[in-house]
Amino acid sequence: MLSYYKLRVDTTDVRTVLSLLSSYTDKYLVGFENQETDNSHCHAYIETATKQSTLRAAIRKQFGSGNGSYSLKALDEKEPLEYIAYCIKEND
Numbered sequence: 001m002l003s004y005y006k007l008r009v010d011t012t013d014v015r016t017v018l019s020l021l022s023s024y025t026d027k028y029l030v031g032f033e034n035q036e037t038d039n040s041h042c043h044a045y046i047e048t049a050t051k052q053s054t055l056r057a058a059i060r061k062q063f064g065s066g067n068g069s070y071s072l073k074a075l076d077e078k079e080p081l082e083y084i085a086y087c088i089k090e091n092d
Helices: 014-024 052-063 080-087
Strands: 003-009 026-035 041-048 070-075
Touching: 003 052, 014 026, 014 041, 014 052, 026 080, 041 080, 052 070
Parallel strands: none
Antiparallel strands: 003 041, 003 070, 026 041
16 A cells, blocks of 8 residues: 655755655655755655655654654655645656
């Protein structure tokens, strides 16, 4: 059974984010924001059969723990248009 998540990670490390996501799913969308500022981060939509606890452990290992490093939330629906639009709002 697939689960749907939204993820925010404070990072400039594009390769690590893409590597992490691709190791747990082949269906995701990610947008990077403010890459040249103090507020660099990314937003991602993820569809995966992986448990949320497994994703959290992998994210913590790569980026640290707590709201200052990342946020992962389960979504109620597949491909929520409003969140997907938010992910790509800067057209990055």
